[in-house]
Amino acid sequence: MSADRSRRPLTAWAFLAPYAVAVGLLIALPALLNVGYAFTDHTGLTRDPQFVGFANVRRMVADGFLLDSVEASAVHVALAVPLRLLAAVGLGLLLAAPRPGGRWFRVAVYLPTVVPDVALAVLFLWVLNPLYGPLNQVLGLVGHPGFTWLSDPGTARVAVALMLVFPIGEGFLVVLAARRLLDGRLYEAAALEGCGPFGQLRRLTLPLLAPVLLLLAVRDTILTLQVNFVPAYVLTDGRPANATLYLPVYIFDQAFEFSGFAYGALITTVLMVVTAVVIAALLLAVRRWRVLR
């Protein structure tokens, strides 16, 4: 019996092992190597990279493009995360209640998530086309001349964020499921107290979903800092005027287009730090709301 008990942790570790090995080999080790490469002159082509100390860091400090890139990423997160959350939460709450035809709306919301990024981006090239794209035509209906979406720095950023508002299926599903778990009687009790739909949203639904919303915000921040690569690559290739030169795009350019593998590694490290800082700020900001009591 005691032998049985002492073997139990071992069994647990045995089951964990495949995952642990994969995480170690595919994530932790490359991340560490990445930090190491950042201080070499590795080009991705040379066989034995040499340690160059802080040469890359000095280059980075003087790199105006990197500043543009960090700014583009920051603006993108500030724009896309709230929009994506708003869409996922709004649609999730609207479509959580069972009503006739509801499932078709839910399918419609999820569908763009299934479409491959590149296909969605190509689709958006058409949507955003200033001459015959439907978006400008719709704007034309209300008398607006429309935008040259992808050739103006401001609207290009909006355009990328706009495209990323559609693949929100996972967040949508999480909100849908979380809302359905809430006790209907709480809403009846609130209705008896005279709490209308907006009062219920403000006083019940949002506070009760707060832990889930926080989870989604953190997850979406991480995701949003990275998934803008495909739309930026297909729609704008980092242009115009570096407006969409998001960190992943810049890293790709440096590492693989300019053969600056070591420099790319350094910026990747910067991306990780930026991500960590944004999430720490997020968690600090919500701490006073006592979401995670």
Place this chain on the structure above:
Amino acid sequence: MGERGAVRLESLTRSYGRVVALNGVDLEVRAGELLTLVGPSGSGKSTILRLVAGLDRPDGGRILVDGQDVARIPPHRRAVAMVFQDYALYPHLTVLANLTFGLRVRRVRRQEAERRARAAADRLGIGELLDRYPDQTSGGQRQRVALARALLREPTVYLLDEPLASLDAPLRFATRAELITLHRELGTTTVHVTHDQAEAMTLGDRVAVLDRGRVRQVGPPQQVYDEPADVFVAGFLGSPPMNLVPGGGVLGGADDVTVGVRPEDLALDPDGPVGAAVEAVEALGSETILLTRCPDGTRLTVRTGPRPGVRPGDEVRLRADPGRLHRFDTASGRRLR
């Protein structure tokens, strides 16, 4: 207003799809009384509460509160407060915030709302719990929080949906007494729903027995117990239930009549007219329940004193108290005078 707190239901109907929850309910709750709605699950008890509260709309019929038809009055304007079965406390709010929730929604100022909440909490003995969250309190405490929340609405009618169902037995016993005391102090009309017939007997001024969406009988508990209006009420109230024997059997009676006798009205008597074999003996300490079987196969339950000196397999003679026999029309199930 002499009518204040009176509730009247007139031929109330409600169906959910093919399921008929209420099938023409007429019921009068007098001002200030504590009425218990009792019935098996699915009998429509909770539906009545939900309709009176305004959480649901009737298909037909009228609901009058204080003599006024409430059909067009939204739930929060009705002078009713409801205590839900599982209390429906807001899990993300402290007890204090749970209590002030409704007041704050109605734009009562925070200080005033908290003052009233503290008063209500003190009244129910939960003054020290105000800073806790619902999941940090016990079942009994939660029930008090729910009651305090109802108190704060200062309603003319309280609707209690199985308020004792989630409490364990000793606590339920104590809380039952407290509910009666509270009702006496407040003097406010209270409709209390339960499926527990013991609760129905002890708690209400009057009890209304429901079955399949209809009110079978309304009256003071003892009267309903002593003179059940039909076979259903006879079988539902009382534990163990009344013995019901077809006419011409061991309890006599005409062919088209069902004769009933409560277990406590059957006595062990060596000269008794009915012979039966004891199948099981349930000693409950203060009393004993005998499950017996007559030669013709009729099963009779007998309630007798402690230590009756009878064992399974024994033959006994039984005598029914002739003044306490109930006769029901077999076809309709109705009580015969």
